[in-house]
Every structure is written in C-alpha cells, then in structure tokens.
Amino acid sequence: MRRFFGLAVSLAAAAGLLVVPAATPPDTPLDNGLALTPQLGWNDWNTFGCTVTDSLIRETADALASSGMAAAGYEYVTIDDCWSEPARNADGDLVPDPDKFPQGMRALADYVHGKGLKLGIYSSAGVTTCAGYPASLDHERRDADLWASWGIDYLKYDNCGNTEGRPGRERYAAMRDALTATGRPILFALCNWGVDDVHSWGPATGNSWRTTVDITDSWASVLAILDAQPDWASRARPGGWNDPDMLEVGNNLTDTEARAHFSLWALLNAPLIAGNDLRTMTDATRSILTNAEVIAVDQDWGGSQGTKLGDLGDQEIWRKPMSDGSVAVVLLNRADADATVSTTTQALGLGSASGYAVRDLWTHTTGSSDGTISATVPAHGATMVIVSATPGIASDR
Numbered sequence: 001m002r003r004f005f006g007l008a009v010s011l012a013a014a015a016g017l018l019v020v021p022a023a024t025p026p027d028t029p030l031d032n033g034l035a036l037t038p039q040l041g042w043n044d045w046n047t048f049g050c051t052v053t054d055s056l057i058r059e060t061a062d063a064l065a066s067s068g069m070a071a072a073g074y075e076y077v078t079i080d081d082c083w084s085e086p087a088r089n090a091d092g093d094l095v096p097d098p099d100k101f102p103q104g105m106r107a108l109a110d111y112v113h114g115k116g117l118k119l120g121i122y123s124s125a126g127v128t129t130c131a132g133y134p135a136s137l138d139h140e141r142r143d144a145d146l147w148a149s150w151g152i153d154y155l156k157y158d159n160c161g162n163t164e165g166r167p168g169r170e171r172y173a174a175m176r177d178a179l180t181a182t183g184r185p186i187l188f189a190l191c192n193w194g195v196d197d198v199h200s201w202g203p204a205t206g207n208s209w210r211t212t213v214d215i216t217d218s219w220a221s222v223l224a225i226l227d228a229q230p231d232w233a234s235r236a237r238p239g240g241w242n243d244p245d246m247l248e249v250g251n252n253l254t255d256t257e258a259r260a261h262f263s264l265w266a267l268l269n270a271p272l273i274a275g276n277d278l279r280t281m282t283d284a285t286r287s288i289l290t291n292a293e294v295i296a297v298d299q300d301w302g303g304s305q306g307t308k309l310g311d312l313g314d315q316e317i318w319r320k321p322m323s324d325g326s327v328a329v330v331l332l333n334r335a336d337a338d339a340t341v342s343t344t345t346q347a348l349g350l351g352s353a354s355g356y357a358v359r360d361l362w363t364h365t366t367g368s369s370d371g372t373i374s375a376t377v378p379a380h381g382a383t384m385v386i387v388s389a390t391p392g393i394a395s396d397r
C-alpha cells in the first residue's frame, strides 16, 4: 500500500499535478541522554597542540578541581590529536604513545574519574587525524570498543585525513552507531567545521557539531567565528548544540576581550571548553571561566540559542530568551574605541511593564530601567545583562 502510494505520488509529480517538498524532513535527533545542557570542560589543543601528555592531563584534572572550575560545572577533560603511536598494532588497535602516556589510558581515566571528572579522546572520520596519526574511518567498532574499555566518556571526532570521497553523514553516523553499540555513555562531539551539510544531519548524529573553522587566540578570530553563528541558531536543542569551537579565554586575548568572548559563547548555548593552561592561569582568567551567572545563561534553554538582534556597524545587540521569561543580552563593541550601545525592552521582546530589572552578569549588580538598556562598552568588549519585568509588576509578555 505504501509502495503504491509512493508510486502514485511519483506519477502525479511527474505529470506536474503535485508539488513535492524539496527537502526531506529532519532526521530524528540523537537521543543518547547526554549534553542535555551544553557540555563544559577543557581540551589541550589550543595551548599545547601535539605536546599532550599523561602528566598534563592529570595536572589539569587537579587544577579543575582546585580552581573552582569543576564546582562551576566543567566536567570533561579531553585529549586532542597526537596521543597515539604512528601506526596501529598487529591486532589493528590504536596504541597510546608510551612516551606521552606511560601508564596507559585506563589508568589515566581512573585518575580523572577519581577527581569526579570525565575523560575525552580524539579521532577523525578519515584515514588519519589532522596531525597525521591513524584515525577511525572503517575502524569505528574496534576503536569505540577500545575507548569504552579504557573508560572514555567523550569523543571529539574530526574530519581530517583521506575520507575516500564518502559523505560526512555516513562517516559520522558509523561512529555514532559504534559508540551506541559499546553501551557506554560517550558524548559525541562532531568536529567537521560546518561543512558537508552538517547542519542537516548533525542533530541526528552528535551531541554537538562544529559550525566553523578553527578558532585562534585573536579578537579577529572570535569575531569572524561569531559572524557565522546566526545561520546555525535553529539547529540547537537540548542534547545537540552548535559548537563555535573551544575557548581562547586566558590565551592571547585581553581580559576585556576574553569576557566578551565568554559572554557571547554563553549566549549561543555553546559547549564551553576551556583551552588555556589551567595550572598557571591568572585570577582574572579564573574568575571569567567560573562566572556562575554567565555559565547559567549557557546552561539555560529558553527555546532557542541566542542570536543577533541588531547591528549598528561596530556595535551589536545579541539576545537570548531565558526559560523564566527574562532575556539575556550582550551589548557588543567590536571597535577599537569605547562606545555607547543601547537597545530597548520592546526590541528585546519583553512585554510592556512599568519597570524592568537589569542584572549585570559581570559587575554582579542589579539596576533598573524604564525601557532603555544602555551601557558604555569598552573597546573590544561586551556588557552582559539579564533583563526582566520587575517582580510584582504585570507584564503582558
């Protein structure tokens, strides 16, 4: 009957009698119970590149626990590229580089788990990783089983190496299915840089998907990545997040730039993956990464991720609905000089009320407004506030 219906539809369409929708409906979102809020953690790549070692991962786990970051929600410690031997062993398994990981991965996972944290690892949906190490194309089940046997909790899965002309949708689905088959909850973070139509199949495949190119530790890079994010906003949902790439907080940005970067990534419901050396970070960096009020915006699902509301050239307004009916706002100043950035509660979508509370998430103070939201924002900086109709005063929102 279904086949007959399909045939009838095809014939009708061929005769020009029917308009057949061009796009297939979105696949069912991945439902592995993970990343119901965006994942928080740390990854070695932005600072350490190929020099990752067992001691770096252990010391970072220690620093996560002692710095207050674990208490703020950072959970996943992820080993990026360059962790393995240059070739698989005779059985076909990946082997940790014994110079970098002399105690093996199981012992390292036990250590990280002992701190109440989780361990992540990296591979690619190609023949090799970006740095040329063996990767997982056509070895998905073997590699996923090995990682599960070590106690791995997170996979960052890149798009490098020879991919043999096979579409990303298939290559990434093969690893999704291999991870599921292990029976171990392993968060699946896709890293294919927004290419190959990942906007259409990412939500059915992973818990997050990179939207854009690699971030670097410059203000220009933060802005270039930011500019591409509005196109992705409709894809995010609990369990599957747009990933504008890892944080550069504490690397080469000024503290003002780092606060803006962190504010914007939180407004985007992005995975917050620190990429700095946690063992030597300054107090200013630590206080940015552990700002509980900003992290709470990242972790709140009010029905959509934040997006750009207004563009006044070098000054921009970004907004995100919060689940309690308030609105999180980032007033961004991209320019090299301080500027006043303003919007209104009406533009933000708040209903009319006789007054509004304006909570500044960086100064941790609450002011009031009769409808105008305005701040002097430093060069390369941002002000981040939550605006809500004043309690007790009716809002018609």
Ligand code: GLA
Residues within 6 Å of the ligand: 045, 080, 081, 129, 130, 131, 158, 191, 214
């Ligand atoms: C790609 C990824 C980066 C990092 C490197 C490792 O460039 O996008 O995040 O994992 O590979 O080689």
